Amino acid sequence: MTGTGRAALDRHKLFAARLLAVRARPYLATALFALHVVESRRVPTMAVDRHWRCYVSPGFVDRTPVAELAGVWVHEVSHLLRDHHGRGDRYLREHGLTGAGERLRVNIAADCEINDDAYGDGLDEPEDVVRPMTLGLPEGKPMEEYLRMFRLGPRTADFAWLDCGSGSDGLDRDWELGPAGAHGLSEQERDAVRFRVAQGITGRPGRVPKSWQRWAEEAFHPPHAWRDLLGAAVRSAVSGAGAGDDYSYGRPSRRSAGVPGAVLPSLRRRPPHVSVVIDTSASVSDAELGSALLEVAAIARAVGGRRDLVTVLPCDAAALVVHPLCRAEGIPLVGGGGTDLRTGFARALRRHPRPDVVVALTDGQTPWPVARPACRTVVGLFDRSRASWDEENPDYVPEAPPEWARVVHIGRR
Known part of the structure; x- marks a missing residue:
């Protein structure tokens, strides 16, 4: 007992639980042992700050x-x-x-x-855990897509107590120790932990869930400014007027009431x-081809993580095969000849359903x-110095992308 009559944190029980977590999820061991425990009676359960401190309620440990x-x-x-704190911000x-x-x-x-x-x-699920199905949402989506799917209301009322700390949403709490506090990890140390886990x-992927395998692949390729720009360009394109809009008789237009005997279609938003x-x-x-597949993953995130809505067309002087992104790991980027992306554009525009955005x-x-x-166009240009265009013809300069395309330079910091 402490001097105030309240039980101290049972660290033996807490650390026994951490060992059980390591046995159940050995690939997370480095990260689990990197967390520094801070006893706190101001958190409802357990919480983390962005500096890798774990705040723990003694009462929660006793009753769990x-x-x-x-x-x-x-x-x-x-x-x-x-990186939920960075992504949330x-x-x-x-x-x-x-x-x-x-x-x-x-x-x-x-x-x-x-x-x-x-x-x-071997890891039991608490009764009050937040699940997508609790909110009537599909499983397996990224945080950003879930944020577009729900608002606070009756279904979220039971989670008003939820507080996982700044490590979950990016907002510093007054009960956190902050960047100058003891036992926090530096940015370089945090990156090293992520790298070791990845x-x-x-x-040894073994029984590691697919979501963690995808995370590990992306962890080796830290975000760059151009990736943010590319994602923003795609999001802007798919949210523009006309993108993803179509007429449907599934829900008749309200104007049908003014035209007796006729059923008018309504303009509906479909997935881009x-x-x-x-x-x-x-x-x-x-x-650069390997980087291109990483950019494709960024594009998929820009449209809400719906890989089934993204197709990939490898193209040199011809575009022969269209690949769905759901098989991204097996997409063969074959080619090696001359270049004529006009064939790729033509093949993409013949697809059904027709794309709302073409990214080259x-x-x-x-x-x-x-x-x-007849759709929006985004061009991602691999960075080139003038000397690398054509060593035999130093005066050669390729034609610039057309003015109607949104251009993002890939590789520039």
């Missing part, structure tokens, strides 16, 4: 079985590994959202993303489709369509 505590360890460290900033309610919404969406594989295999997952044309000509390096990833050494396509 070890198998449940182990699951909460995994839950909290998942917030930090998946970016989402709210990009959408002009402020206030405690929006931060709670980020916490709920982040929980929906990680709770699909945080429990099970290295362990990719080296994106076709990605990848330049596979000889002038594009293997490293290229070094720019290609002829471009003469006429503006």
Whole structure:
């Protein structure tokens, strides 16, 4: 007992739960042991700050079985590994959202993303855990997509108590120790922990869930300014007027009441489709082709993580095969000949359903369509110095992308 008559934190029970978490999720061991425990009576359960401190309520530890505590360890460290604080900050900033309610919404969406594989295999699930199905949402989506799917209301009223700390939503709490406090990890140390975890997952994937495998692949490629720009360009294109709009008789127009005997269609919003044309000509390096697949993953996130809405067309002088992104790992980027992305544009525009956006990833050494396509266009240009265009013809300069395309330079910092 402490001097105030309140029980101290049972660290033996807490650390026994961490060992159980490590046995159940060995690929997270480095991250679990990197967390520094801080006893706190101001958190309802357990919480993490962005500096990798874990705040723990003594009462919560006393009343919670070890198998449940182990699951909460995994839950909290998942917030930090998946950068929910940074992603939450970016989402709210990009959408002009402020206030405690929006931060709670980020916490709920982040929980929906990680709770699909945080429990099970020896880790018991608490009764009040946030699940997508609790909110009537599909499982397996990223936090950003969940944020677009729900608002605070009756279904979220039971989660008003939820507070996983700044590590879950990016907002510093007054009970946190802050950047100058003791036992926090530096930015370099946090990156090193993520790298070690990702290295362990990719080296021995075994029974690691697909969501963690995807995270590990992306962890080796930190975000760059151009990736943010590319994602923003695609989001802007798919949200523009006319993109994803179509007429449907599924819900008749309200104007039908003014036209007796006729049923008028209403304008409905359908999910946007994106076709990605990848330049596979000889002038594009293997490293750039690998980068192109990473950009495709960023494009999928820009449209809400719906990989079924993204198709990929490898193209040099011809575009022969269209690949669905749901099989991204097996997409062969074949080519190696000359470059004519006009064939890729033509093939993409013949697709059904027709794309709302065409994204071309290229070094720019290609002829471009003469006429503006009947959809929005984004061009990702691999960075080139003038000397690398044509060593035998120093005066050669490729034609610039047309004015109707939104251009993002890939590789410039």
